[in-house]
Amino acid sequence: MKILIVHAHYEAKSFNSALKDLAVKTLTEAGHEVRVSDLYAMNWNPVASQADFAEPTNPDYCVYALEQRKGFESGSIAPDIQAEIAKVDWCDLLIFNFPIFWFSVPAILKGWIDRVFVSGHFYGGKRFYDQGGMRSKRAMLALSLGGQPHMFGPEAIHGEMDTLLRPIMRGALAYCGFTVLPPYVAYHVPYVSPEARQAMLDDYRERLLHLDDLTPVCFPRLDDFDDRLYPKNNERSSILEKT
Template sequence: MNVLIVHAHPEPQSFTNALKDAAVAELTAAGHEVVVSDLYAMNFNPVASAADFGSRGSEDYLNYALEQRHNVKANSLAPDIAAELAKIKAADLVLLSFPLYWFSMPAILKGWIDRVFVSGIVYGGRRIYDQGGLSGKRAMVIATTGGRDHMLSAGGIHGDLTETLKPVLQGTLGYAGMTVLAPFYGYHVPYISQEAREAVLDDFRTQLRDIEKRETLVMPSLANFDAEMKPL
């Protein structure tokens, strides 16, 4: 299995980075091919702009998605976008590794998605959910938080974290056609003991060993909607 880990944390000594390293070690030991896009280390540009396109379908007005489609056909996407897109195409499993920032992902990872999940390849028209361009691939979120688990659960002050991350899990990964595995969360990690962190890492390693059988999240199917996306 080919695995792509997209990692977004600015501190190499972070616990998020330790989880990423554990994933690399565990999956490699299991015989999988693992590639890492460490966005901060790469100094990845997260800003979607006209500079992403080597040619233009319209010189007068920038419709980013339409220019993505034009540049896919013209083979003129910016080199950094093309390189990351090639990694996604080669991957059977994509892991997103990040700390929770303001109930979401860091801006650099959002920018990676904005620029690399290219219209015309990843999505577009009815190319969504089970007909999405990344159909057949799997994805999993690995996220760390400062908050405690009871704060980020159903009935907790912040609500259920998986529901909070719906824009990532469904609105991005599921929307693009990927089978979305149940996320892994490391809670309260800046404040717990090293012994507690090691226990979280051990749990994570154990869960990765059984990743082929991991629970998946339910996503919409286009078979349940008509041509106008109204429920049947």
């Protein structure tokens, strides 16, 4: 299997970097090919702008998604974006490795998604969810945060983890067609003992060795919706079909 790890942590000695290093070692020893995009080490530019297009179709007014589509088709999109798209095209499994910042991904990772998940290749028209451009690939999150497990859940103070991760798991990965595996979450990382951190690393290693045993997260399928994207079993959809 070909695996791309997109790593988003500024500190080489961080727990997230340890997760990344463990993944590279474990997966390589298991016979997989592994590549890493270390965004801070690469000094990745997270800012989407008209500068990403050498030959903009409209120099006076940038509609970014439309320029992405044209730039990708013509090969005139920025070289750093082209290089990352090629890595995603190469891989069978994409792993995002990051800490939670303010209930979200770090800005540098969000900027990678903004610039790399280009319209016309990753998605476009009705090419999303199970019909998205990346539908032959899998994806997984490996993340750390400061909160404790009891702080996340239906009645918990921070709400459900699925809700926190919805923008990245559904809004980016599933939307572009990836089959999304359950996330690996390391809780309370800044405050636990070295022994507890090692236990989390051991758990992650076991996860990586049994990826094929994981049940993917369920997301919408276009077959469950009509041509106007109303649910087929929805009463409103049935009424509209009769009008």
